[in-house]
Amino acid sequence: MAAATRGRPRAFDRDEALDRAIRLFWTKGYEATSVRDLSEELGIGQPSLYNAFGGKRALFDEAVGVYDSRYGGFIDAAIEEESTAVQAMRRILAEAPARYTRRGLPRGCLVISGDAGAEDADVHEVMSRLREEKRSQLASKIDADLAADHLPEGADPSALSAYVMAVLAGLAQRARDGSSRQELEAVASIAIAALP
Structure with missing residues (x-):
C-alpha cells in the first residue's frame, strides 16, 4: 500500500x-x-x-x-565568445536593439530598470552590483586587448566599458518608451562607430 x-x-x-x-x-x-x-x-x-x-x-x-540566464546573457556571451574587446563591444551594441524589443516580451531590460524608483537600498545595491559586474567583465577584456596591442595606447578600459553600459541603458530606456527597433539600431550604429 x-x-x-x-x-x-x-x-x-x-x-x-x-x-x-x-x-x-x-x-x-x-x-x-x-x-x-x-x-x-x-x-x-x-x-x-x-x-x-x-x-x-x-x-x-x-x-x-x-x-x-533566460532572457539576458548576451553581454556575457559576447565577452566570452569574441576574440577581442572591440568585437565584443560591437556585438553587444549591435544585439541590444533586438534584445530590447523582442515580440511577446516586455521592452527594455530588467537588469537596467528593475530598481528604478526603488526606495529599498538593498534592492538598488544588488542591481547596481550586477550592472557593475558586467561593466567590470568588459573592462577586463579591454585591459587584455591593451596588453596585446589590439587597442590604441591610452584607451581607457573603465571609460570605454562605462560608455558601452551607458549606451545600453539609453537603448533600454528608449525601447521602454516605445522606440522602434530600427531607431535603436541607428543609435547603436552611431555608438559602434565611436569605438576605437
Whole structure:
C-alpha cells in the first residue's frame, strides 16, 4: 500500500509562476510591483506566494537571477565568445536593439530598470552590483586587448566599458518608451562607430 502524502500538492507550476514574476518585475520594476500584483499575476494566494518564494524580495532576487540566464546573457556571451574587446563591444551594441524589443516580451531590460524608483537600498545595491559586474567583465577584456596591442595606447578600459553600459541603458530606456527597433539600431550604429 502506498504511503499517503501530507498536505495538498502545489496547484501551480513553480517555473511558470517564476517566469510570470520575471515579466511583471521587468514591466513594472521592483518598487511598483506589489505583493497583490504578484499574487494576481501568478494566480496564487499571498500565503502560497510566501511559501513558494519567500516573499516579494526573495522572489525578485530569484527573478533577476533567472532573467539573466533566460532572457539576458548576451553581454556575457559576447565577452566570452569574441576574440577581442572591440568585437565584443560591437556585438553587444549591435544585439541590444533586438534584445530590447523582442515580440511577446516586455521592452527594455530588467537588469537596467528593475530598481528604478526603488526606495529599498538593498534592492538598488544588488542591481547596481550586477550592472557593475558586467561593466567590470568588459573592462577586463579591454585591459587584455591593451596588453596585446589590439587597442590604441591610452584607451581607457573603465571609460570605454562605462560608455558601452551607458549606451545600453539609453537603448533600454528608449525601447521602454516605445522606440522602434530600427531607431535603436541607428543609435547603436552611431555608438559602434565611436569605438576605437
